[in-house]
Amino acid sequence: MLFAHGYGCDQNMWRMVTPAFQENYRIVLFDHVGFGNSDLSSFDLIKHGTLQGYAQDVLDICRELELAKVIFVGHSVSSMIGVLAAIEAPDLFDKLILIGPSPRYINDEDYVGGFTKADIDGLLDFLDSNYLGWSQTMAPVIMQNPDRPELAEELANSFCRTDPEIAKHFAKVTFLSDNRDDLPKLKTPSIILQCDPDSIAPVCVGEYTHKHLTNSLLVMLNASGHCPHLSAPAETISAMRRFLEGSPSSREER
Amino acid sequence: MAPCGYMSFALDGKIVSVNQTFLDWSGYLEDEVISKLHFQEFLTVPGSIFCETHFLPLLQLQGTVKAVAFEFLCKDGKILPVLLNATQRTSVTFGAPLIHTAIFDATDRRTYEKELLRARKELEEEAAHRNADLVREVAERQRAEESLRKLTAKLLQTRDDEQRRLARALHDSVGQLLAGLAMNQSVIEVEKARLSERAQAALAENIEITQQISTEIRTISQLLHPPLLDEVGLNSALRWYVEGINRRGGITINLEMSEDFGRLPAEIETTIFRIIQESLTNSHRHGKSENAKVNLSRTSDFIFITMADEGIGIPESKLEQIKSGSGAGVGLRGMRERVYQLNGTLDIASREKGTVIHIRLPVSAIPT
Numbered sequence: 001m002l003f004a005h006g007y008g009c010d011q012n013m014w015r016m017v018t019p020a021f022q023e024n025y026r027i028v029l030f031d032h033v034g035f036g037n038s039d040l041s042s043f044d045l046i047k048h049g050t051l052q053g054y055a056q057d058v059l060d061i062c063r064e065l066e067l068a069k070v071i072f073v074g075h076s077v078s079s080m081i082g083v084l085a086a087i088e089a090p091d092l093f094d095k096l097i098l099i100g101p102s103p104r105y106i107n108d109e110d111y112v113g114g115f116t117k118a119d120i121d122g123l124l125d126f127l128d129s130n131y132l133g134w135s136q137t138m139a140p141v142i143m144q145n146p147d148r149p150e151l152a153e154e155l156a157n158s159f160c161r162t163d164p165e166i167a168k169h170f171a172k173v174t175f176l177s178d179n180r181d182d183l184p185k186l187k188t189p190s191i192i193l194q195c196d197p198d199s200i201a202p203v204c205v206g207e208y209t210h211k212h213l214t215n216s217l218l219v220m221l222n223a224s225g226h227c228p229h230l231s232a233p234a235e236t237i238s239a240m241r242r243f244l245e246g247s248p249s250s251r252e253e254r
Numbered sequence: 255m256a257p258c259g260y261m262s263f264a265l266d267g268k269i270v271s272v273n274q275t276f277l278d279w280s281g282y283l284e285d286e287v288i289s290k291l292h293f294q295e296f297l298t299v300p301g302s303i304f305c306e307t308h309f310l311p312l313l314q315l316q317g318t319v320k321a322v323a324f325e326f327l328c329k330d331g332k333i334l335p336v337l338l339n340a341t342q343r344t345s346v347t348f349g350a351p352l353i354h355t356a357i358f359d360a361t362d363r364r365t366y367e368k369e370l371l372r373a374r375k376e377l378e379e380e381a382a383h384r385n386a387d388l389v390r391e392v393a394e395r396q397r398a399e400e401s402l403r404k405l406t407a408k409l410l411q412t413r414d415d416e417q418r419r420l421a422r423a424l425h426d427s428v429g430q431l432l433a434g435l436a437m438n439q440s441v442i443e444v445e446k447a448r449l450s451e452r453a454q455a456a457l458a459e460n461i462e463i464t465q466q467i468s469t470e471i472r473t474i475s476q477l478l479h480p481p482l483l484d485e486v487g488l489n490s491a492l493r494w495y496v497e498g499i500n501r502r503g504g505i506t507i508n509l510e511m512s513e514d515f516g517r518l519p520a521e522i523e524t525t526i527f528r529i530i531q532e533s534l535t536n537s538h539r540h541g542k543s544e545n546a547k548v549n550l551s552r553t554s555d556f557i558f559i560t561m562a563d564e565g566i567g568i569p570e571s572k573l574e575q576i577k578s579g580s581g582a583g584v585g586l587r588g589m590r591e592r593v594y595q596l597n598g599t600l601d602i603a604s605r606e607k608g609t610v611i612h613i614r615l616p617v618s619a620i621p622t
Contacts, residue, residue: 006307122299126298199303225266225310227306
């Protein structure tokens with residue numbers, strides 16, 4: 001099982017889910033470039049200027065580790081990254097588990113993504129002014145102690161560390177992406193785990209994704225928010241298990 | 255009244271309790287908030303994206319998050335910048351996890367931060383501008399240098415062409431006229447017995463002057479452009495040139511050049527000839543050298559030219575100027591440019607005991 005974290009966090013976000021599967025599956029965790037402990041030097045502004053570039057990273061991991069029959073678990077934007085990877089190399093993937101996927105975040109004519117272009121522009125400004133961005137770039141200056149980076153380190157969070165500039169770039173790529181046309185190209189069986197309400201990927205987006213993704217299941221969770229694997233790990237685990245064991249509950253499946 | 259706002263909400267965001275300070279800031283009544291509004295409803299759209307993607311995941315992973323910046327929407331539509339500390343704890347009375355937050359009014363701080371950001375952006379823009387200016391200046395300078403080089407090359411080419419034309423004109427027209435003059439003089443000489451003694455002497459002098467003119471014209475024309483260069487090539491032309499100098503005296507030149515050096519395109523042969531000519535003139539005129547050595551050799555990749563004299567050398571200050579490419583005399587600058595045009599290298603080493611010039615021309619630069 002290959003787990004891909006979403007925008008804003010790192011592989012730590014899977015810590016409440018992976019123990020349930022490690023007995024029966026090989027667990028592979030990674031950080032997208034710019035997040036967690038990733039090697040920042042592998043960031044390429046052009047390659048990582050599209051989600052295809054991130055999908056390429058996923059395929060590189062599969063090939064490097066010689067993974068086969070991969071069960072890809074993607075959260076948020078990484079759901080789409082997994083879809084793109086599985087379209088590109090269908091032989092590598094067995095199943096996809098998509099948590100809170102969205103093929104497009106911005107509203108468009110008769111499509112409701114949940115956001116306007118202005119909202120997303122506002123997000124980029126917002127990131128500039130925020131603590132997580134500030135802490136790592138600004139803390140050493142504020143501490144007046146650039147030769148003691150550990151002081152700044154203490155201010156930063158131990159989880160979900162990000163390179164602020166790369167994170168901003170990833171936010172732009174994520175929230176401006178439009179992968180609606182890619183959905184019908186996927187042949188790999190998939191399941192969509194949908195929270196209600198989810199302000200990042202609303203229910204109508206989950207339904208849209210399910211409708212256009214051939215061979216997909218849509219499962220509504222009782223959890224709300226965008227990270228059920230953190231806020232409701234037990235429910236998330238059992239939905240994943242039912243899908244993997246091939247006995248989806250008829251109540252939840254649509 | 256508490257100096258900061260307090261708010262507790264359930265995992266789904268539903269607000270369980272708030273304090274009076276928060277109510278005063280936000281403009282809401284307690285009844286309008288408790289169990290009615292969600293934490294996320296106080297956030298702007300970017301704030302709520304940040305909340306779902308950063309704040310809540312981090313809170314669930316760490317149990318606590320400090321000093322996150324948000325902008326709260328007040329009831330009257332105003333925006334309150336805040337800093338927020340949050341802790342997640344299971345509440346015994348509530349029977350489920352609750353998120354407790356302490357909210358600080360960050361209006362002043364946000365103003366400073368914005369000012370800091372603006373100043374940083376301004377600084378970065380200015381740096382970028384300066385950088386762009388510098389890049390432009392360098393490019394302009396390079397363009398100017400390049401056009402100077404092109405001009406120099408053109409000048410040298412023009413001079414070569416002009417000299418070739420002049421040499422030909424001298425040889426063809428003046429030479430022919432002189433030949434006519436000599437022929438007429440020999441006709442007169444046959445009948446010189448009929449001339450007075452004075453006229454005979456004048457005729458003899460005329461014949462001698464005509465011969466001198468003829469020799470002078472030939473020498474000038476050959477120096478302007480050795481006809482041998484075009485016809486039999488660099489090797490013979492250099493030998494002829496060196497023999498001429500040696501015969502005239504003043505400086506003795508030893509030319510080393512293998513017989514099978516071969517031919518090169520006319521333009522290259524002219525260039526090499528001119529470089530050697532220029533260098534030997536310098537050795538003699540400025541270096542006051544009595545001996546000089548010229549060596550030409552070629553491999554499959556390069557042509558090597560070495561010229562060494564035993565003169566007084568080039569003063570160090572002058573040498574520095576020459577090496578930096580500034581202030582060199584026309585002669586050396588011309589040599590350097592000719593070499594540059596053929597993608598070659600020119601090195602000068604000079605001491606009190608003489609000057610050595612090494613030139614290397616890549617064969618690949620030579621058009622075939």
